[in-house]
Every structure is written in C-alpha cells, then in structure tokens.
Amino acid sequence: MNAEILAGKLVKGIAPNIDAKDLLNDKRKVFLFGSPSYTNIGDQAIAYAEEKFIKNHFPYYEYVEIMDYATEEGIKLVKEIIKEDDIVCFTGGGNLGSLYLEIEEDRRKVFEVFKDYKTISLPQSVYFEDTEEGNLEKQKSQDAYHKNRHLTIAARESQTLEVVKNTFNSNVIYTPDMVLSLDIVPKELKRDGVLFILRADKEKVTDEDFITDLMKWSEKIGPVDRTDTVLSEVDTIDYDEREKYFLEMLEKIGSSKIVITDRLHAMVFSIITNTPCLVFGNSYGKAKHSYTDWLDELNFIEYTDTQDIGELERLVEKLMKAEPNRVHLAEDFQPLKDFFKN
Amino acid sequence: MNAEILAGKLVKGIAPNIDAKDLLNDKRKVFLFGSPSYTNIGDQAIAYAEEKFIKNHFPYYEYVEIMDYATEEGIKLVKEIIKEDDIVCFTGGGNLGSLYLEIEEDRRKVFEVFKDYKTISLPQSVYFEDTEEGNLEKQKSQDAYHKNRHLTIAARESQTLEVVKNTFNSNVIYTPDMVLSLDIVPKELKRDGVLFILRADKEKVTDEDFITDLMKWSEKIGPVDRTDTVLSEVDTIDYDEREKYFLEMLEKIGSSKIVITDRLHAMVFSIITNTPCLVFGNSYGKAKHSYTDWLDELNFIEYTDTQDIGELERLVEKLMKAEPNRVHLAEDFQPLKDFFKN
Numbered sequence: 235m236n237a238e239i240l241a242g243k244l245v246k247g248i249a250p251n252i253d254a255k256d257l258l259n260d261k262r263k264v265f266l267f268g269s270p271s272y273t274n275i276g277d278q279a280i281a282y283a284e285e286k287f288i289k290n291h292f293p294y295y296e297y298v299e300i301m302d303y304a305t306e307e308g309i310k311l312v313k314e315i316i317k318e319d320d321i322v323c324f325t326g327g328g329n330l331g332s333l334y335l336e337i338e339e340d341r342r343k344v345f346e347v348f349k350d351y352k353t354i355s356l357p358q359s360v361y362f363e364d365t366e367e368g369n370l371e372k373q374k375s376q377d378a379y380h381k382n383r384h385l386t387i388a389a390r391e392s393q394t395l396e397v398v399k400n401t402f403n404s405n406v407i408y409t410p411d412m413v414l415s416l417d418i419v420p421k422e423l424k425r426d427g428v429l430f431i432l433r434a435d436k437e438k439v440t441d442e443d444f445i446t447d448l449m450k451w452s453e454k455i456g457p458v459d460r461t462d463t464v465l466s467e468v469d470t471i472d473y474d475e476r477e478k479y480f481l482e483m484l485e486k487i488g489s490s491k492i493v494i495t496d497r498l499h500a501m502v503f504s505i506i507t508n509t510p511c512l513v514f515g516n517s518y519g520k521a522k523h524s525y526t527d528w529l530d531e532l533n534f535i536e537y538t539d540t541q542d543i544g545e546l547e548r549l550v551e552k553l554m555k556a557e558p559n560r561v562h563l564a565e566d567f568q569p570l571k572d573f574f575k576n
Numbered sequence: 577m578n579a580e581i582l583a584g585k586l587v588k589g590i591a592p593n594i595d596a597k598d599l600l601n602d603k604r605k606v607f608l609f610g611s612p613s614y615t616n617i618g619d620q621a622i623a624y625a626e627e628k629f630i631k632n633h634f635p636y637y638e639y640v641e642i643m644d645y646a647t648e649e650g651i652k653l654v655k656e657i658i659k660e661d662d663i664v665c666f667t668g669g670g671n672l673g674s675l676y677l678e679i680e681e682d683r684r685k686v687f688e689v690f691k692d693y694k695t696i697s698l699p700q701s702v703y704f705e706d707t708e709e710g711n712l713e714k715q716k717s718q719d720a721y722h723k724n725r726h727l728t729i730a731a732r733e734s735q736t737l738e739v740v741k742n743t744f745n746s747n748v749i750y751t752p753d754m755v756l757s758l759d760i761v762p763k764e765l766k767r768d769g770v771l772f773i774l775r776a777d778k779e780k781v782t783d784e785d786f787i788t789d790l791m792k793w794s795e796k797i798g799p800v801d802r803t804d805t806v807l808s809e810v811d812t813i814d815y816d817e818r819e820k821y822f823l824e825m826l827e828k829i830g831s832s833k834i835v836i837t838d839r840l841h842a843m844v845f846s847i848i849t850n851t852p853c854l855v856f857g858n859s860y861g862k863a864k865h866s867y868t869d870w871l872d873e874l875n876f877i878e879y880t881d882t883q884d885i886g887e888l889e890r891l892v893e894k895l896m897k898a899e900p901n902r903v904h905l906a907e908d909f910q911p912l913k914d915f916f917k918n
Contacts, residue, residue, distance in 0.1 A: 290760075291761045292761055293760060294823050418633060419913050419916070422918070
C-alpha cells in the first residue's frame with residue numbers, strides 16, 4: 235500500500251497517536267484496539283499507561299492506537315498493512331465478560347480476525363455472570379478466542395487468573411493493572427476535605443443509606459464532596475484529551491485529605507497521589523482482589539467490607555495518620571515485557 | 577503575550593517538542609537549554625532520556641526544549657514568558673568545563689540570565705584543565721554560576737562531585753548519567769563480530785598502535801569493525817531525528833558480540849543492549865568513574881587500564897561468557913525527582 239491509498243482509507247480514530255505515514259514504515263507494529271473514547275477515567279488511564287509502557291520499554295516498535303469507535307474501519311485497514319511479526323492488543327480494564335457486551339463483541343472480533351498473529355488481551359478483570367445469558371456470552375467469547383491459537387490473556391488479579399484458566403485455553407500471564415506501571419511523582423497540593431468516588435453503574439453494591447450516613451459522619455473531617463471516575467460533564471474523551479482529563483482527576487484526588495470509594499481506579503489514583511483511601515467492593519470483587527494481591531502493604535490504603543461506622547472511623551484515622559509508603563511493582567510487569575520482547 | 581505575538585518571535589529550534597501554543601498554557605514549565613543538534617549520540621541519548629524523565633515522572637509540567645543553535649533567541653523568548661515557579665535546565669553530558677567552550681559559554685549565559693529562577697545543570701562530568709587557560713575559564717564559570725543563587729549542579733560520578741564541591745558554591749546533587757534512567761528492553765538480535773568504538777577527539781588517550789594490535793587480535797572472534805558514537809555521516813541531528821539515530825546506534829551495538837571502547841556512552845549503550853563491553857579511559861576519567869561508581873557489579877562490562885594483550889584476552893573471554901546481569905539505579909535518581917518536585 236502506498237501513502238496515497240492509505241490516506242484514502244484513514245478515518246478519524248485510526249492511529250491518532252502517530253503520523254499516518256508511519257503506518258507504512260519498517261518498524262514492528264503494536265496495534266492497540268479498543269482504545270477508549272468513553273469517559274471512564276480509569277480506562278483512559280489504562281490506555282495512557284499502555285502507551286507509556288510500550289514507548290518506554292520498546293521504543294523501536296511503532297505503537298498504533300485504534301479508537302473504539304473506529305474498530306470496524308481499523309480492522310479493515312490493519313488487515314491490509316499488518317506483517318507476520320506484528321502484535322495485536324486489545325486494551326486492558328475490567329470489561330472482559332458479560333457486563334459490557336459492546337466492548338466484548340469488539341474484542342471477539344479483533345481476536346478472531348487476527349487469529350494468525352501474536353495477540354494479547356492486556357491486563358483485565360474477567361467476569362461472566364452466572365446466568366443463562368452470562369453462560370451464553372461466555373460460550374461466544376470462548377468460540378471467538380479459541381480460534382486464535384496465538385492469544386495471551388493477561389489477568390490483573392488472582393481471582394481473574396483462576397477464571398481465565400478455567401474458561402479459556404489461551405496462554406495466560408499475571409500482572410497488576412497497567413496504571414500501576416506508571417511512575418508519576420505526586421504533585422504537592424494543599425489538601426482539604428473528604429472525596430467520595432462512587433459507582434453509579436451495574437457494578438455498584440454499596441448501599442445508598444449507608445453512604446448517606448458515612449457522608450454525614452465525614453463532615454467532621456472537612457467539606458464533603460461526591461463524584462465518580464466516570465465523567466458526566468463530557469460525552470467522549472478522544473486520544474488528544476486523554477492526558478488532560480487523567481491529570482485533572484489526579485489533581486482532584488490529590489487535593490483531598492481522604493478518598494472513600496468503590497472504584498478500583500480511584501484507589502489506584504490515590505496511590506499515585508499519596509492520598510489516604512478507604513475502598514469498598516464492587517459486584518464481583520475486582521477492587522478487593524487487586525488490593526489483596528498487590529497493594530495490601532500500603533499503609534495509607536485499606537480495603538474493607540465493614541459498614542460499622544465505629545470501625546470505619548478507626549480505619550480512616552489510621553489511614554490519615556500514616557506516612558505514605560510505597561510498593562514496588564515494576565518487577566511484576568516482567569511477564570508483559572517478556573511477551574512483547576519475543 | 578498572546579499567540580500572535582508569540583508566533584512572530586518563534587524561530588526554528590525553540591520548542592520543537594511541543595505545539596507552540598502550549599508555551600502560553602497554565603502548566604509549570606521546565607525549559608531545557610542546550611538540547612544538542614551535534615552528532616554525538618551520547619549527548620543525543622542524554623537529551624532523549626531527560627525528556628522521558630520529565631514526561632514520565634512529571635506529566636503535569638510542560639517540558640520545553642531549546643536547541644543549542646537557538647540559544648540566543650530562546651533566551652529572549654523564555655525571558656518574556658517565564659513565570660516565577662518555572663524551572664530552567666541546561667542539558668547533561670561531559671562538557672561542563674574548559675574543553676567545550678562553545679557549550680560552556682551558553683551554559684554561563686543561561687545560568688546568569690535566569691538567576692532568579694530555580695535552575696539546574698543536569699547530570700554532568702566536570703573538567704577544567706589545570707592550565708592557565710583552564711583556570712581562566714574556571715573563573716569565568718564561577719563568576720557566571722555564582723550570580724545564580726538558585727542553581728543546583730548534578731554530578732554524574734564521584735570525581736565530578738568532588739570537583740563541583742571544590743569549585744562552585746552551588747547546591748550539588750549526585751545521580752548517574754541520565755541515559756541510565758531509561759528502561760529499554762533489549763531487542764534480541766543476531767550478534768556477530770567485534771565493534772571498536774573509539775574517540776577521535778581531544779579526550780582520546782588510547783594509543784593507536786595498541787588499538788591496531790588489539791584489532792588484529794580480535795579477528796579471531798569475528799569480523800572487526802571500528803566506529804564512533806559521534807557520527808560523521810551527518811552534520812546535525814535535530815530534535816525530530818534524535819530517537820531514530822539513537823535507536824540505530826543501539827541496534828549496531830546490540831548486533832555485536834563484544835564492544836571495545838573508550839566512550840562512556842558506548843558502555844552505557846552496551847548495558848542497555850546486554851552487549852559485553854570492555855572499556856578504556858578518556859583523558860580525565862569520566863568513563864572510569866561512572867563505571868566504578870555505579871556499574872562495577874555488571875558481569876558483562878569491565879573497565880581496564882591494562883594494555884597487556886594476554887590479560888585483555890582473559891577479560892574478553894570472561895565478559896563474553898557472562899549471562900548479563902542488571903544493576904538497579906532507579907532509586908539513585910531520587911535526588912533529581914526531589915529537585916523537580918519542589
């Protein structure tokens with residue numbers, strides 16, 4: 235394909251991160267499908283971290299993103315330019331399974347179409363509902379994934395590792411969530427108040443009455459605010475705006491005295507910004523297991539299932555008094571480095 | 577200043593790494609002066625690593641490079657847009673002192689002009705010749721640097737640390753060479769032959785007759801090639817081409833069975849690419865001290881002053897047999913992270 239033909243086939247959302255002409259250079263390509271345009275800042279931060287990971291560790295590869303809304307056209311174009319040695323990725327997150335079917339359907343398509351290429355599902359939490367519909371979707375995913383004998387699935391916590399082993403015949407590797415591969419120095423910000431970051435989606439299990447009690451109780455610490463890591467003030471976040479929104483969320487979290495959340499990435503952003511954080515669960519335990527698998531040595535972050543206000547009060551005080559420590563997870567990404575190396 | 581006035585003042589070499597409009601955004605700015613356009617791939621790699629360092633650890637800063645050939649115009653422009661909180665850097669390397677006066681004069685100018693701002697000389701080796709002219713140049717540098725009470729000088733080996741303490745009143749920090757902050761996964765390449773990478777400049781001390789003997793002796797390992805990390809086939813390397821030339825050099829080194837060199841960065845590139853490397857000294861010990869300070873635990877890299885062929889033969893065999901190990905220097909860059917944080 236020459237540059238002119240290529241230009242005719244490019245649509246918005248294909249390769250927003252590079253000069254289009256570099257689609258045709260000699261470098262080994264790493265294609266990322268499913269790059270999110272929706273406003274979940276957790277998933278945006280994952281895509282941000284994925285790009286850093288490849289660019290820092292493998293600068294000699296050409297990293298090419300395909301936005302989620304351009305999956306169809308992206309598949310068509312990549313089919314024409316992909317070379318034997320290239321690598322196909324689908325972005326990480328907590329959406330592999332039956333809960334986010336639009337994304338799952340794109341993932342199946344990508345794994346099936348590129349079945350002859352080295353393929354990876356970047357670090358995910360996996361959950362198929364134990365219902366008739368959930369089982370049906372699991373079967374569809376198995377059928378699609380199993381056509382690809384070159385597929386590796388990266389599990390980001392131990393619960394998912396077991397699910398993947400029991401569900402798919404694919405290779406499986408085990409690493410933390412991609413956002414934990416970032417090494418951002420926390421900005422020193424003036425802190426005030428308590429920030430509740432709470433789900434409003436199908437994974438929500440925290441009781442609203444309990445939240446109301448907790449918010450009332452929190453007023454003794456300072457002004458109380460409630461938000462979510464899924465933004466509602468914008469409809470989409472495209473590649474160019476990703477860093478801006480991610481950094482704004484870090485700034486918001488880093489300006490709080492403590493975060494109380496049922497969001498995995500609110501916990502992760504709290505770690506990045508040295509912000510004390512109390513974490514409750516979601517419907518299938520992805521925050522809980524990420525915490526117990528990788529993060530339970532952190533003295534300023536704590537997972538809990540209790541709804542006892544007295545117990546929570548003690549926890550919050552402990553977290554706010556801690557001099558934030560660090561866990562070192564760089565080595566835990568070695569399986570992912572090894573995957574991309576070969 | 578508005579965007580229109582700014583556009584009128586921009587010349588090639590100012591802010592080649594960002595959209596010009598971002599010179600006027602609200603972010604805290606980190607200005608890098610002295611960004612090299614000359615063809616020393618060691619210095620190019622340093623600038624590459626400096627950019628990665630700031631972008632990875634401080635994504636909330638705006639990092640602005642000023643190419644060496646645009647120093648005058650860059651100073652003028654930065655004077656107009658700099659804010660109280662911004663940070664001024666001069667690039668690292670092995671050129672602080674009396675050997676590379678064109679660069680030293682730019683450095684003096686930058687430190688003097690921005691004397692009221694947080695300022696840093698990124699990790700350098702420092703060397704003023706012990707001659708009348710050397711002492712005169714030292715005096716000029718002292719005069720310029722000492723006008724800036726906000727100046728920090730980063731020394732990249734212990735010898736330089738002592739020189740800086742004895743020469744300047746500035747703050748001093750101690751970290752490895754910036755290129756050692758990169759975390760590139762070595763490409764697996766087919767290796768062949770012996771690559772000599774040797775200086776042809778005023779720092780050269782390795783005897784040509786000895787080199788001839790050594791090259792002859794090396795033929796038993798494989799084809800022998802001689803090159804330098806300073807390219808002669810091009811006149812300049814601008815910002816846009818930096819990564820390409822750096823990666824080409826890594827590829828060349830990573831395709832060799834062993835590297836024999838008197839270049840600090842040929843040693844560093846050998847470390848990055850897992851290539852056995854035997855290192856000789858330069859005129860004032862910067863490779864030697866970088867090795868003994870940070871790198872002597874590496875089993876596939878060795879510094880030597882011997883010219884005894886039998887002894888060298890034993891060393892080369894040992895290096896080529898070693899299963900390359902790693903040193904972990906990430907923590908050693910903490911003083912630099914602390915500098916930029918505040």
